[in-house]
Amino acid sequence: MNDVASSGAELLVRCLETQGVERLFCIPGAKVDKVVDCLVDSTIETIVCRHEQNAALMAQATGRLTGKAGVCLVTSGPGCTNLTTGLATADYEGDPVVALGGSVPLADRLKLSHQSLDAVSLFRPITKFAAEVTTGHGVTEAVASAFRGAEQGRPGAAFLALPKDVMEGPAPFASPSRTVNVARLGSPDADDLREVAALIEQAEVPVLFLGMLATEPRVAEAVRELLRKTAMPVICTYQGAGVVPRDLLPCFAGRVGLSRNQPGDQLLDAADLVLTVGFDPIEYDPGVWNRGKSRPIVHFDKVPAETDADYWPMIELVGETASALTGLASCLAGDRNFSRLPQLVAARGELAARKELGAKYDGSPIHPLRLIHEIQQMMGDEGTVICDVGSIYMWMSxxxxxxxxxxxxTSNGQQTLGVALPWAIATCLVRPGTPILSMSGDGGFLFSAQELETAVRLKANFVHLVWVDGSYDMVKIQQEPKYGRSHAVELGPVDHVRYAEAFGATGLRIANPSDIRPTLVKAFGIGGPVLVEIPIDYRDNPTLFESVHPDIGH
Structure with a gap:
């Protein structure tokens, strides 16, 4: 390529290269064919997908795993409307995505031409940034603004509409020489840190409550340093998983979310001080876990707390979260060890007993806890486990x-069915050579199962479990207590082994608990995607929703 771009599409692709984009998830079409043609001569790998929603979900997983915005490209009209679920999921779950959507020529915007659509208005409520590129010289600024919007602050989705004539028209402008600067967040106030340290020293049961953005690498490391200095009790949301390492498990009382019936909820109820890190109320409604409580809350995050009558922090440390936690650790004497608190010991004991019981379950169909026990024994710390939504995600989380x-x-904020398979494909691209196990229920699997062809084409090495019970069980177990019956939740049978084989993948089947480990060992030894069907015993599922707040339904 020359130093000066010849078209809007060429300039767009150059801007993506400058932003460090390595791959782009795409479904082509006439309105974006100039962009697709320019990608041929770029350094960007084009991944052709089977549905726009899945392209957005693959971009979302890329953003979650790397911290850099994943990118997807689709055509106009339904190409854009099919993005909505994926972009809403990314935006509400804190994952950076930049979506590029084709649009009719500018001259046709105000009339009913083929595939005309006001995509910017469509996406504005579910993204952090949405705009249309109206001139060739505006491409550079629009791309920079989209990436800044997606990646900075609380990450989320951004959308750019690309009119066909702007992409095909002249853009005699040099491409940018560097990426957008990341704005430096402010350091915490020293007086606030000392005040928080004093609150911890005075508390009987302080609880560290980790949310989605606690998993950012620097924040996670700062959390670990803080816990090694002062071993406070810890819980996390479903998206906060993995921050607590093995050596700090004595501090950990498990994950909480949706239903206020977990050991971690008992600890949270007993807390006289709650310190949240990277928490968003969409992860676990404060009206469920904090209603009527007067204990102080301290909020550590990149952004101010969402206004909520049941989440009203006494102190907000907004800015560079890792620095704030490191500063807090330096203010603490470090002479208190909360790991022997009766409330923490009780919560940990109850959680461990439940897991140990699961290891003893036998028979077919297979109890979720037995399967989880076997997976836990097999997957090393470097492996990635990806879980779809439904009853499956409650057991796994x-x-x-x-x-x-x-x-x-897992998808927590939006609880989007069908995320597991596209996320697994993206994870194979981001973390090649590492063990990757994804899973879905038989309901959620067919939401995105067409991407099995994409996985085969890419020779993506992962194993996908399909938990089979023949229903939308998460809906069913909420209907029955309310109405004494269930309706519109039963599904027909699918032979998942033959389905996999029809796409050129390998299909396997587990029938009994004794088959789990040898079958998974075999599956991980086979190249390419492997689909494993497993019958699941969901008889204990009603316990998942015991003591649910009456206003919460899923």
């Missing part, structure tokens, strides 16, 4: 422990 941040992935 509660009882599967990860020991590195962002090595257990």
């Amino acid at each position: 509660r009882y599967y422990f990860a020991f590195n941040p962002r090595h257990f992935l």
Whole structure:
């Protein structure tokens, strides 16, 4: 390429290269074919997907795993509308994504031309940034603004509409020479840190409550340093998984979310001081876990707390979270060890007893806790486990422990069905050569199962479990207590082994608990994607929603 771009599309691609984009998830179309053509001569790998929602989800997983915005490109009209679920999931779950969508020529915007759509208005409520590129010279600024919006502060989604004529028209401008600067966040106030340290020293049961952004690498390391200085009790949301390493497990009382019925909830109820790190109320409604409580809350995050009558922090340390936690650790005497608190010991004991019981379950269908026990024994700390939504994600989020941040992935804020398979494909690209195990229920699997062809084409090495019970069980177990019956939740049978084989993948089946380990060992030894069907015993699922707050439903 020359130093000066010849078209808007060429300039766009150069801007993406400058931003460090290595791959782009794409479904082509006439409105973006100039961009697709320019990608041929770029350093960016183009991953062709089977559905736009899955392209957005692959970009989301890339953003979650790397901290840099994942990118997807789609055509106009339904190409854009199909992005909405993926972008909403990324935006509400703190994952940076930049989505590029084709648009009709500018002259046709105000009339009903083929695939005309006001995509910017469509995406503005579910993204941090949405704009249309209206001139060739505006490409550079628009791309920079989109990446800044997606990556800075609390990460999320950004969208750029690309009119066909702007992409095909002249753009005789030099591409940018460097990426957008990351704004430096402020350091914490020393007086505030001393005040928080004093609150911890005075508290009987202080609890560290980790949310989604506690998993950012520097923040996670700062959390670990703080806990090694003062071993406070810790809980986390489903998305906060992996921050607590093995050597700090004596501090850990498990994960909380949705239903206020976990050992960690008992500890949280007993807390007289709560320190949240990277927490967003969408992860676990404060009206469930903090209603009527008067104990002080301290909020550590990049952004101010969301206004909520049940989440009203006494102190907000907004800015560079890792620095704030490191500063707090330096203010603490470090002579208190909370790991023997009766409330923490009780919570840990109850959680351990439940996991140990699961190891003894036998028979077929297979109890979730038995399967989780076997997975826990097999997956090393460097492996990534990816879980779809449904009853499956409640069992896994509660009882599967990860020991590195962002090595257990699930959709929590939006609870989006179908995320596991596209996320697994993206994880193979970001973490090649590492063990990757994804899983979904038989309901969620078919939301994105067409991407199995993409996985085969890419020779993506991962194992995907399909938990089979023949229903939308997470819906069913909430209907039955309310109405005494269930409706519109039963599913027909699918032969997942033959389905996998039809796509050129390997299909395996587990029938009994004794088959779990040898089958998974075999699966991980086979190249390319491997689909494993397993019958699941969901008889204990009603316990998942015991004591649910009456206003919460999923």
